Amino acid sequence: MQGSGYVGRFAPSPTGRLHMGSLIAALASWCDARHRGGQWLVRMEDLDPPREVPGAADDILSTLEGFGLTWDGSVRYQSKRQEAYADALEMLIAEGRAFGCACTRKMLADHAVYPGTCKQGIPGGQDARSYRFIMPEQTIHWQDEIQGPQSAGQEMLDDFVVRRADGFWAYQLAVVVDDVDQGVNAVVRGADLMDSTPGQMALWDVLGAGREAGHWGHLPLLVNAAGQKWSKQTLAEPLEVDRAPYLLMEALQLLGQLPAGGAGEIQASAGVSSILSWAVDHWRMDRVPAGPLYWQGGQS
Ligand SMILES: [Zn+2]
Numbered sequence: 001m002q003g004s005g006y007v008g009r010f011a012p013s014p015t016g017r018l019h020m021g022s023l024i025a026a027l028a029s030w031c032d033a034r035h036r037g038g039q040w041l042v043r044m045e046d047l048d049p050p051r052e053v054p055g056a057a058d059d060i061l062s063t064l065e066g067f068g069l070t071w072d073g074s075v076r077y078q079s080k081r082q083e084a085y086a087d088a089l090e091m092l093i094a095e096g097r098a099f100g101c102a103c104t105r106k107m108l109a110d111h112a113v114y115p116g117t118c119k120q121g122i123p124g125g126q127d128a129r130s131y132r133f134i135m136p137e138q139t140i141h142w143q144d145e146i147q148g149p150q151s152a153g154q155e156m157l158d159d160f161v162v163r164r165a166d167g168f169w170a171y172q173l174a175v176v177v178d179d180v181d182q183g184v185n186a187v188v189r190g191a192d193l194m195d196s197t198p199g200q201m202a203l204w205d206v207l208g209a210g211r212e213a214g215h216w217g218h219l220p221l222l223v224n225a226a227g228q229k230w231s232k233q234t235l236a237e238p239l240e241v242d243r244a245p246y247l248l249m250e251a252l253q254l255l256g257q258l259p260a261g262g263a264g265e266i267q268a269s270a271g272v273s274s275i276l277s278w279a280v281d282h283w284r285m286d287r288v289p290a291g292p293l294y295w296q297g298g299q300s
Helices: 020-035 056-066 082-094 171-181 191-207 241-254 272-282
Strands: 007-010 039-044 098-101 130-133 140-144 148-152 161-163 186-190 215-219
Touching (some): 007 020, 007 186, 020 039, 020 186, 020 241, 020 272, 082 098, 082 191, 140 191, 140 215, 161 171, 241 272
Parallel strands (some): 007 039
Antiparallel strands (some): 130 161
């Protein structure tokens, strides 16, 4: 099974416990990697300490294990990667692809994309607060394996922040530095991250040493009866490991992987490992729906 060259990943932030929306993302990326004989990595995006919850990282890992979603190699913690991000920023600046920006949030409040104020140098007497990546002036296209052909024109191409004014590394920079470093070439994640794809593709062009991510697939969002995304903000209930077989079946159903009518081939009573090996054998990315997934909650 090894040796296909496919490397996928799941990259949660330790800001709370996993919920059904996270299970959809973890399960889909895991099944896609295993079905293609690839590797599946877990990376903890712990770069924003004020938003993090003590113990959440360990809780996430034990929940993944309880749901049978085992990973390859050791877990990477982005908080230990400060030097690599600093090196990447230095390289971007040296190549003329990043610049210091003195603008405050207030100054940019009326702009949908960065207006270029500091691009040719910071206006007199001010210091850089943040650093921004210079987006190329061209439309970016990609083939999304779930959402279909995508393109981002100039009006969407923002010179985005790679080092924040509060001194923390921006998600955009860290995710690409680590994807490149870990050899990731398949990104299967929630559609709420789709807007970040063009910027990440442009960063790949500079940091990727001639490689590119290859597979992109943006999963439909899980929404409740009121049409709100399942998230910590909408008080999504955390995953309970003792309900793993039932919740895995629910997730596979939502992902379009169970036969119509839900009858027959596999049942929750088969247990976690049988459900997962069935799911790997039968995984079909082209059956994952593009639109939002409605789920009313975990009451069985
Ligand atoms: Zn600026």
